[in-house]
Each structure stands twice: as C-alpha cells, then as structure tokens.
Amino acid sequence: MPDSYFKKLTNTDDIWEVSIGFGNDIFRILGFLYDSQMIILNHAFQKKTQNTPKQAIKIAEARKKDYLKRRRCK
Numbered sequence: 001m002p003d004s005y006f007k008k009l010t011n012t013d014d015i016w017e018v019s020i021g022f023g024n025d026i027f028r029i030l031g032f033l034y035d036s037q038m039i040i041l042n043h044a045f046q047k048k049t050q051n052t053p054k055q056a057i058k059i060a061e062a063r064k065k066d067y068l069k070r071r072r073c074k
Contacts, residue, residue: 009052013061017052028052030060040067 009015009030018029018041030052031041042063045056 009057012057013064015057015060015064019047028056030056032060032064034067040064042067 005019007017007019009017014032015030016032016039018031020027020029026047027044028047029041029044031039031043034040043056043060045053
C-alpha cells in the first residue's frame with residue numbers, strides 16, 4: 001500500500017487511515033484489513049488537526065467489532 005495514502009494507526013485495534021485531498025480540504029477515512037484481500041472503510045471525517053481524533057478511532061474500532069461479529073453469524 002502506498003505510504004502517501006495509507007497509514008496504520010498506532011495504539012489502535014489494527015485501524016488504518018486513508019488520506020484524501022480534495023481542493024484545499026483533507027479527508028480521512030478509517031477502516032481495517034479483512035481477510036488478506038479486502039479493506040473495510042467504516043468512518044470518514046474532515047481532518048483539521050495533525051492528530052486523528054480519539055473519538056473517530058473509537059467509532060472505527062466499534063464498527064470493526066460489530067462488522068466482525070455479524071460476519072461470524074453468517
């Protein structure tokens with residue numbers, strides 16, 4: 001994965017951040033790797049500071065947990 005777009009966030013439950021620039025704005029999409037061939041993107045926000053907000057990470061981690069739980073039920 002290109003480092004300019006994808007970054008694994010430290011101290012998280014294996015959450016990755018995708019960075020996308022659009023005009024003068026920067027957007028971040030959080031998600032996780034599923035199996036070895038799929039990236040599940042589950043939370044997006046406009047980044048206004050250097051640090052990724054802890055609340056955004058918590059949302060992505062909760063959605064990851066929910067997704068994996070529902071996948072096991074099938």
